[in-house]
Amino acid sequence: MRASSLLSECLAVLSKDLTAELRSRVALNAVGLFGLTTLIAVAYQIGPYRIQEQDRPFLLAALLWIILFFAATSGLSRTFVKEEDAHTAKTLRLAARPLAVFGGKLLFNLILLAALFVFIVPLYCALMGYAVAGVPGLVAVLAAGVCGLAGTSTLVAAIIARASGSNTLFAILSVPLVLPLLVMLIQGTRAAAGAPDFAVVLPALRGIVSLTGVTVVTSIFLFPVVWHD
Amino acid sequence: MTRDQVRTTLHWLLGIWLLAVIAAAFFYAPTARSFKGESARIVFFHVPQAWVAVLAFCVNLIASLRFLRRRELLDDARAAAAARLGLAFSVLATVTGSIFANVMWNSFWNWDPREVSIVILLVIYAAYFALRQAVADDERRAALSAAYAVLAFVTMPFLVFVVPRIYWSLHPDTIISSSGAIKSQMDPRMLKVLIASLVGFTGLFVWLYTLEVRVARVLSARRAQEV
Amino acid sequence: MPGPNSLIWVAAVTLVIWIGIFAYCLALDRRVRKLEEER
Amino acid sequence: MRGEPVPKRQQRPGENLPWKPRKALETLHAASLASRSPRLGPEALACSREVSVVSFAIVSEVSVEFSGVSKRFGARTALAAVSGRLEPRRVLIVAGPNGAGKSTLLNIIAGVLRPSRGAVAYERDGEVLPRPRWFECLGMAAPDMAVYEELSALENLRFFARVRGVRRSADELRDLLDRLGLPAREHGRATGTYSSGMRQRVKLAQAVLHEPPVLLLDEPSSNLDEAGHRLVAELVAAFRTKAAVAVATNDPREVTWGDARVELAL
Numbered sequence: 001m002r003a004s005s006l007l008s009e010c011l012a013v014l015s016k017d018l019t020a021e022l023r024s025r026v027a028l029n030a031v032g033l034f035g036l037t038t039l040i041a042v043a044y045q046i047g048p049y050r051i052q053e054q055d056r057p058f059l060l061a062a063l064l065w066i067i068l069f070f071a072a073t074s075g076l077s078r079t080f081v082k083e084e085d086a087h088t089a090k091t092l093r094l095a096a097r098p099l100a101v102f103g104g105k106l107l108f109n110l111i112l113l114a115a116l117f118v119f120i121v122p123l124y125c126a127l128m129g130y131a132v133a134g135v136p137g138l139v140a141v142l143a144a145g146v147c148g149l150a151g152t153s154t155l156v157a158a159i160i161a162r163a164s165g166s167n168t169l170f171a172i173l174s175v176p177l178v179l180p181l182l183v184m185l186i187q188g189t190r191a192a193a194g195a196p197d198f199a200v201v202l203p204a205l206r207g208i209v210s211l212t213g214v215t216v217v218t219s220i221f222l223f224p225v226v227w228h229d
Numbered sequence: 230m231t232r233d234q235v236r237t238t239l240h241w242l243l244g245i246w247l248l249a250v251i252a253a254a255f256f257y258a259p260t261a262r263s264f265k266g267e268s269a270r271i272v273f274f275h276v277p278q279a280w281v282a283v284l285a286f287c288v289n290l291i292a293s294l295r296f297l298r299r300r301e302l303l304d305d306a307r308a309a310a311a312a313r314l315g316l317a318f319s320v321l322a323t324v325t326g327s328i329f330a331n332v333m334w335n336s337f338w339n340w341d342p343r344e345v346s347i348v349i350l351l352v353i354y355a356a357y358f359a360l361r362q363a364v365a366d367d368e369r370r371a372a373l374s375a376a377y378a379v380l381a382f383v384t385m386p387f388l389v390f391v392v393p394r395i396y397w398s399l400h401p402d403t404i405i406s407s408s409g410a411i412k413s414q415m416d417p418r419m420l421k422v423l424i425a426s427l428v429g430f431t432g433l434f435v436w437l438y439t440l441e442v443r444v445a446r447v448l449s450a451r452r453a454q455e456v
Numbered sequence: 457m458p459g460p461n462s463l464i465w466v467a468a469v470t471l472v473i474w475i476g477i478f479a480y481c482l483a484l485d486r487r488v489r490k491l492e493e494e495r
Numbered sequence: 496m497r498g499e500p501v502p503k504r505q506q507r508p509g510e511n512l513p514w515k516p517r518k519a520l521e522t523l524h525a526a527s528l529a530s531r532s533p534r535l536g537p538e539a540l541a542c543s544r545e546v547s548v549v550s551f552a553i554v555s556e557v558s559v560e561f562s563g564v565s566k567r568f569g570a571r572t573a574l575a576a577v578s579g580r581l582e583p584r585r586v587l588i589v590a591g592p593n594g595a596g597k598s599t600l601l602n603i604i605a606g607v608l609r610p611s612r613g614a615v616a617y618e619r620d621g622e623v624l625p626r627p628r629w630f631e632c633l634g635m636a637a638p639d640m641a642v643y644e645e646l647s648a649l650e651n652l653r654f655f656a657r658v659r660g661v662r663r664s665a666d667e668l669r670d671l672l673d674r675l676g677l678p679a680r681e682h683g684r685a686t687g688t689y690s691s692g693m694r695q696r697v698k699l700a701q702a703v704l705h706e707p708p709v710l711l712l713d714e715p716s717s718n719l720d721e722a723g724h725r726l727v728a729e730l731v732a733a734f735r736t737k738a739a740v741a742v743a744t745n746d747p748r749e750v751t752w753g754d755a756r757v758e759l760a761l
């Protein structure tokens with residue numbers, strides 16, 4: 001019988017993942033280094049002056065999300081792949097409920113992405129001379145982006161960990177699912193950078209939040225199928 | 230009339246029906262004012278192919294959900310058969326779509342939302358098959374690809390409805406709206422041929438689909454015998 | 457731009473393609489029926 | 496959808512019986528154990544008297560019935576129509592040469608693997624348990640299972656206790672590790688630095704941590720020294736007084752523990 005609630009089990013899985021990650025820093029290195037190298041490469045080549053004034057808003061928003069998305073995909077699948085490769089997945093399968101594992105891993109991916117965004121975005125704005133008019137709007141879009149990316153890719157990570165576990169398969173499977181999210185995020189970022197008031201960001205936010213909600217709810221129903229044989 | 234005789238008559242009926250559709254598409258239907266030149270008649274083939282690609286995706290979803298409930302490998306075979314046909318038809322739809330775009334807006338690709346959603350459907354099919362190749366055990370492959378099919382289907386509406394509307398606000402000045410609008414101001418004869426073509430292509434899809442499922446059923450029966 | 461005679465030409469090619477597909481499907485259907493009879 | 500969220504359950508009677516008073520029961524167990532189970536091998540009997548037994552308080556009894564279980568991996572048939580039953584207070588030995596499907600059978604019984612044909616049924620106080628609920632009354636240790644190498648033995652056990660929803664204080668966990676022969680100075684080091692024998696003891700600890708009514712051990716004393724083997728014998732002896740135990744092995748010493756046996760051929 002379960003004396004504890006689902007939430008405390010999710011937090012147990014999360015704290016385990018965090019301590020393991022802080023000691024081995026597998027996903028952190030992958031995500032951080034990938035993000036940094038692409039950012040430096042882009043900033044070095046383009047920098048704040050080489051784009052003409054009229055197409056700066058489109059380009060800078062799109063470039064930001066390209067860097068963030070590909071940095072994310074290099075690290076998001078680690079949490080599940082490591083469990084399968086180290087054979088700890090079977091022990092966890094026999095110890096925890098599937099929803100607790102999904103919750104814990106989702107929260108872990110959220111924190112990992114939040115760390116990546118906090119690290120890369122300010123650097124990006126500085127190196128690329130990206131003047132953002134509506135900072136609260138941008139922060140809202142970024143937060144929605146963290147939830148969206150983590151929500152979509154957690155189940156995909158679980159799927160590929162049970163398949164071949166390769167990162168390329170993770171990118172192939174998550175691209176079509178993340179595409180609508182990316183289009184809305186880029187549109188939201190462009191709007192947030194353009195105008196200071198918050199209302200301009202709302203249409204994109206509505207789209208992102210509803211897509212993330214639908215994806216997370218579907219993933220909750222699908223996760224037990226993927227996690228257990 | 231045994232089932233086989235019914236089936237062969239239906240097949241011959243479908244054959245003649247599509248012959249008539251092809252003939253009508255080239256000779257019976259006039260080219261509407263908004264079409265430039267004769268080769269825009271390809272719309273009679275492009276729209277049904279896109280429709281069959283989406284139909285195949287729905288059949289794949291239903292088969293996947295049925296597999297998740299009943300865990301029968303035959304449902305997985307159905308899902309895979311529908312996905313294969315869906316992939317073939319979405320490739321055809323993309324090719325005919327770009328030819329159609331080239332004729333209408335003299336550029337092979339100009340981000341018309343209908344084209345974007347068909348190509349994304351193509352990418353989803355490709356990812357679905359990449360996943361199926363990557364799993365060895367057939368029970369697990371069935372479960373994982375069923376889960377992915379359901380997840381991809383859920384994000385599909387966002388692709389088809391939300392992205393184009395947001396995208397339009399970015400480029401309001403594109404020349405003509407998506408082919409959906411053209412359909413409404415077509416003249417009645419063109420509409421009749423298009424509907425006939427839709428029915429014909431759906432019949433073709435059903436025929437190919439049942440063929441594949443019958444093969445899968447025979448193979449699984451043979452494997453069950455060997456155990 | 458394609459004149460009427462090339463239209464006939466394109467229609468002919470399409471008809472040939474369709475007849476090929478149709479014949480292939482019929483042959484497939486017969487082979488599957490033979491397989492099913494073996495069960 | 497099959498993965499429906501698990502329904503709320505009522506509190507099991509005596510679920511979190513305080514651990515401490517049971518210590519008094521231990522010596523009683525040791526004495527009663529020695530007299531009651533003649534079939535145990537001589538050295539297992541000797542060791543269970545002077546070393547304190549792993550105490551436990553399993554309240555409800557679970558029996559497992561597997562009938563006509565077979566498993567095919569593509570063309571290869573790993574298991575062909577195996578049947579048997581796991582009874583509380585009895586040890587079932589699953590014996591057979593390597594590759595005969597011992598681990599496959601145990602995985603199917605644990606619900607981690609789905610049988611191609613046949614069925615497995617868990618029954619607790621007359622009520623059949625659905626598959627998502629099996630793992631709660633199950634403890635398993637197998638070669639293809641591992642504990643988290645970045646975490647120390649203590650952190651591993653604390654994690655498994657929390658995630659299973661079982662309240663265990665730090666010194667109870669340390670007590671369990673001591674009993675399984677893990678020296679106290681090792682408790683804090685990451686399991687990655689452990690020897691395979693020590694890691695096997697942590698695996699056994701996580702299997703018995705929540706006092707499961709069903710215990711599945713797959714080659715429990717693999718890479719264990721002589722003392723380790725005796726500890727496993729004692730563990731099985733302790734658990735057999737209340738729980739259903741299945742041990743997959745072809746180690747002759749372990750085969751003697753069994754009340755019943757399932758022989759798997761190649």
